[in-house]
Amino acid sequence: MPRAKIVKEEKKSSLSEAINTIRSSPVLKNEDELKRPTSEVVDIMTFCDDPIYLNLPFNKLNLWLSQRVILKCFYMGTIGNKELSLTQEEWEWLYANESDEDRDGVIYRKNIKENNIDVRI
Numbered sequence: 001m002p003r004a005k006i007v008k009e010e011k012k013s014s015l016s017e018a019i020n021t022i023r024s025s026p027v028l029k030n031e032d033e034l035k036r037p038t039s040e041v042v043d044i045m046t047f048c049d050d051p052i053y054l055n056l057p058f059n060k061l062n063l064w065l066s067q068r069v070i071l072k073c074f075y076m077g078t079i080g081n082k083e084l085s086l087t088q089e090e091w092e093w094l095y096a097n098e099s100d101e102d103r104d105g106v107i108y109r110k111n112i113k114e115n116n117i118d119v120r121i
Contacts, residue, residue, distance in 0.1 A: 021059060043081045043084050044080075045071070068090060072086055
């Protein structure tokens with residue numbers, strides 16, 4: 001008698017569900033948005049929020065303040081992101097979270113003070 005093959009049921013992660021939601025929902029609101037020039041390199045926040053690109057707010061995937069700060073700091077000064085800067089609220093979040101953290105006996109050292117980030121408010 002042949003052995004029965006065990007088939008594992010594939011669990012869907014929230015990330016794969018989010019990707020499927022984005023793929024299945026209409027990204028563009030109207031045909032005029034298709035006519036906008038897309039050959040220019042846009043900044044990371046435009047890429048995340050604009051209807052012609054990821055359109056995260058429309059897809060109910062708003063970035064948290066911490067995610068916006070990290071993306072802006074990471075891409076700041078790169079092509080398309082030369083004028084990118086942190087808002088007053090983002091600066092306040094950054095400095096409110098600059099202290100080292102102790103979680104379950106592990107110390108997470110933050111080096112915000114050691115890095116000179118050239119940013120403008």
